[in-house]
Amino acid sequence: MSIAKVLVVGTGLIGTSVALALREQDVAVYLADVDARAAHLARELGAGEEWSGGEVDLAVIAVPPPLVAEKLAELQKREVASAYTDVASVKAGPIADARRLGCDPASYVPGHPLAGRERSGPAAARADLFLGRPWALCPGTGASADAVLLVRELVSLCGASAVTVGADEHDSAVALVSHAPHVVASAVAAALERGDDVALSLAGQGLRDVTRIAAGNPLLWQEILSGNATRVAVVLDRIAGDLAAAASALRSGDPDEVTDLLLRGVAGHARIPARP
Amino acid sequence: MSIAKVLVVGTGLIGTSVALALREQDVAVYLADVDARAAHLARELGAGEEWSGGEVDLAVIAVPPPLVAEKLAELQKREVASAYTDVASVKAGPIADARRLGCDPASYVPGHPLAGRERSGPAAARADLFLGRPWALCPGTGASADAVLLVRELVSLCGASAVTVGADEHDSAVALVSHAPHVVASAVAAALERGDDVALSLAGQGLRDVTRIAAGNPLLWQEILSGNATRVAVVLDRIAGDLAAAASALRSGDPDEVTDLLLRGVAGHARIPARP
Numbered sequence: 075m076s077i078a079k080v081l082v083v084g085t086g087l088i089g090t091s092v093a094l095a096l097r098e099q100d101v102a103v104y105l106a107d108v109d110a111r112a113a114h115l116a117r118e119l120g121a122g123e124e125w126s127g128g129e130v131d132l133a134v135i136a137v138p139p140p141l142v143a144e145k146l147a148e149l150q151k152r153e154v155a156s157a158y159t160d161v162a163s164v165k166a167g168p169i170a171d172a173r174r175l176g177c178d179p180a181s182y183v184p185g186h187p188l189a190g191r192e193r194s195g196p197a198a199a200r201a202d203l204f205l206g207r208p209w210a211l212c213p214g215t216g217a218s219a220d221a222v223l224l225v226r227e228l229v230s231l232c233g234a235s236a237v238t239v240g241a242d243e244h245d246s247a248v249a250l251v252s253h254a255p256h257v258v259a260s261a262v263a264a265a266l267e268r269g270d271d272v273a274l275s276l277a278g279q280g281l282r283d284v285t286r287i288a289a290g291n292p293l294l295w296q297e298i299l300s301g302n303a304t305r306v307a308v309v310l311d312r313i314a315g316d317l318a319a320a321a322s323a324l325r326s327g328d329p330d331e332v333t334d335l336l337l338r339g340v341a342g343h344a345r346i347p348a349r350p
Numbered sequence: 351m352s353i354a355k356v357l358v359v360g361t362g363l364i365g366t367s368v369a370l371a372l373r374e375q376d377v378a379v380y381l382a383d384v385d386a387r388a389a390h391l392a393r394e395l396g397a398g399e400e401w402s403g404g405e406v407d408l409a410v411i412a413v414p415p416p417l418v419a420e421k422l423a424e425l426q427k428r429e430v431a432s433a434y435t436d437v438a439s440v441k442a443g444p445i446a447d448a449r450r451l452g453c454d455p456a457s458y459v460p461g462h463p464l465a466g467r468e469r470s471g472p473a474a475a476r477a478d479l480f481l482g483r484p485w486a487l488c489p490g491t492g493a494s495a496d497a498v499l500l501v502r503e504l505v506s507l508c509g510a511s512a513v514t515v516g517a518d519e520h521d522s523a524v525a526l527v528s529h530a531p532h533v534v535a536s537a538v539a540a541a542l543e544r545g546d547d548v549a550l551s552l553a554g555q556g557l558r559d560v561t562r563i564a565a566g567n568p569l570l571w572q573e574i575l576s577g578n579a580t581r582v583a584v585v586l587d588r589i590a591g592d593l594a595a596a597a598s599a600l601r602s603g604d605p606d607e608v609t610d611l612l613l614r615g616v617a618g619h620a621r622i623p624a625r626p
Contacts, residue, residue: 188552188553188554189554189555190554190556207554208551208552208553208554210552237548237551237552239548239552243548243549244552246549247545247546247548247549247552248552250541250542250544250545250549251542251545251549251550251552251553251554251557252552252553252554252556252557254538254541255538255556255557255560255561256556257593257596257608257611257612258534258537258538258560258589258593259556259560259615260611260612260614260615260616261534261589261592261593261596261611261615262530262531262534262589262615262618263614263615263616263617263618263619264592264611264614264615264617264618265526265530265585265588265589265592265618266526266527266618266619266621266622267614267617267618267621268526268588269523269526269527269621270523272513272515272519272523273519273522273523273526273527274527274621274622274623275484275513275623276464276484276486276513276515276520276523276524276527276528277464277484277527277622277623278464278465278466278483278484278527278528279465280466280528280531280532280535280562280563281527281528281531281622282622282625283559283560283562283563284531284534284535284559284560284562284563285531285615285618285619285622286556286559286560286619287556287559287560288612288615288616288618288619289616289619289620290612290616292609292612292613292615292616293609295612296605296608296609296612299600299605299608300600300603300605300608303600303601303603304600304601306597306600307596307597307598307600307601308597309541310593310594310596310597310600311593311594311597312541312544313534313537313538313541313593314590314591314593314594314597315590316537316540316541317533317534317537317586317587317589317590317593318586318587318590318594320533320537320583320586321582321583321584321586321587321590322583324575324576324579324580324582324583324586325579325580325583327576327579329572329575329576332533332572332575332576333568333569333572335533335536335537335540336533336536336564336566336568336571336572337568338536338539338540338543339535339536339537339538339539339540339561339564339568340536340539340564340565340566340568341539341540341543342538342539342540342541342542342543342561342564343539343542343561343562343564343565344565345542345543345545345550346542346550346553346557346558346561347550347551347553349558
């Protein structure tokens with residue numbers, strides 16, 4: 075079985091980028107969005123045609139996390155596709171919602187491409203957004219092998235690498251490697267509000283890198299963080315504790331404790347896999 | 351007056367990079383280092399010749415911050431150069447040390463190029479390390495105009511942009527834009543030690559950017575942070591407070607407080623000047 079027709083519901087940055095990547099592979103893509111202007115722009119960018127309700131092999135639900143399950147239930151009820159996936163950056167919540175709404179677990183393979191940009195919306199979309207990036211898949215025990223195969227093919231067509239992982243494990247992982255780091259970058263950037271122009275003129279590449287993701291859409295991120303709140307809070311408390319301890323050690327002239335944090339940082343940094 | 355001969359004392363990453371940049375501009379460069387192997391490697395890399403004690407226009411003291419004043423006093427006593435500068439990333443401490451050791455304030459123009467790499471030592475040096483980067487200068491009230499001109503010419507020859515700033519203001523600024531962000535990057539990276547391999551396999555570009563500088567030399571950074579301890583502690587406490595408050599707001603389901611931090615992050619990030 076191979077993907078010939080895909081429906082993308084939600085033509086924001088991720089949905090439109092998926093659509094553009096599939097178009098480059100000559101997959102027929104149909105687009106839908108409650109925001110008619112976003113859908114129009116995505117079509118203008120060559121991301122696909124307007125969806126008229128026809129059947130597809132795969133439906134990609136690229137709407138905000140709290141709306142995923144509702145959209146899934148609606149599409150499954152209409153028997154639109156053989157398989158369904160989503161791209162929400164939290165997984166346990168949407169999966170629990172889907173269960174509550176009585177969605178069919180056989181045709182639903184939850185997903186999360188680990189890619190993004192500071193800009194959002196279809197105009198920021200890029201066909202190569204997922205190239206070489208990890209793409210988490212969290213199929214439930216009831217997922218059909220055919221549905222999993224279709225979604226894995228989607229990941230492959232987008233040039234990404236599938237990583238199969240449990241939903242809870244996924245949410246803990248992204249709290250650590252994505253969500254908490256975003257809040258930390260925001261806090262470093264927020265501190266800059268107190269600097270004068272001369273201070274800011276001394277900014278180097280290090281500060282630019284640490285704070286780059288802080289430019290991301292605050293409302294989008296508030297939604298992501300709220301959907302993974304407890305797990306993110308655990309990581310943030312740990313980091314806040316390390317920083318407060320470092321501040322205290324610096325004040326009391328105890329360099330060893332600071333060196334220890336720096337050494338742990340070197341060790342932790344070395345654990346990040348090299349880009350493929 | 352123009353720079354024809356420069357002595358670089360300390361052939362680490364910064365000293366050797368200064369030397370290489372000057373060699374590209376056909377300035378005669380002499381090298382000295384207590385570590386004979388480092389000096390030898392710098393010479394092998396084409397950074398200059400061994401210094402035999404002759405006079406130069408400008409001496410660049412590129413030794414660790416706590417050793418700057420002692421080296422300055424020694425060189426001034428021997429009347430080696432018309433002007434002296436250093437490249438230490440903290441300024442108030444070395445300046446106070448120099449005053450205590452009776453150094454001549456007329457020929458000393460403290461400096462700090464805002465550039466670096468995660469690797470250290472002469473092998474990591476690059477002639478273009480300072481290209482387009484800010485280079486802070488903190489001349490005291492007693493500095494001679496000739497000395498200031500010579501050091502500004504050095505900055506210009508290295509392709510950097512001079513930013514004149516008071517020493518205390520400099521140290522507060524770099525605490526905010528460089529030193530505290532380094533500790534924060536280390537804390538985010540240190541948290542990764544708790545992640546399993548699957549979690550780390552989901553790392554994206556955001557995490558790589560936030561933690562890049564955490565790979566820096568811990569002993570070098572411990573020294574930098576110790577030299578600016580109180581100012582760095584103030585910034586770290588503020589960031590730790592924001593993170594603890596965000597964690598608490600996430601736990602209590604109060605998204606507005608988190609959104610507020612994210613919005614402040616966007617505003618602070620926007621204050622970083624675009625790269626020239």
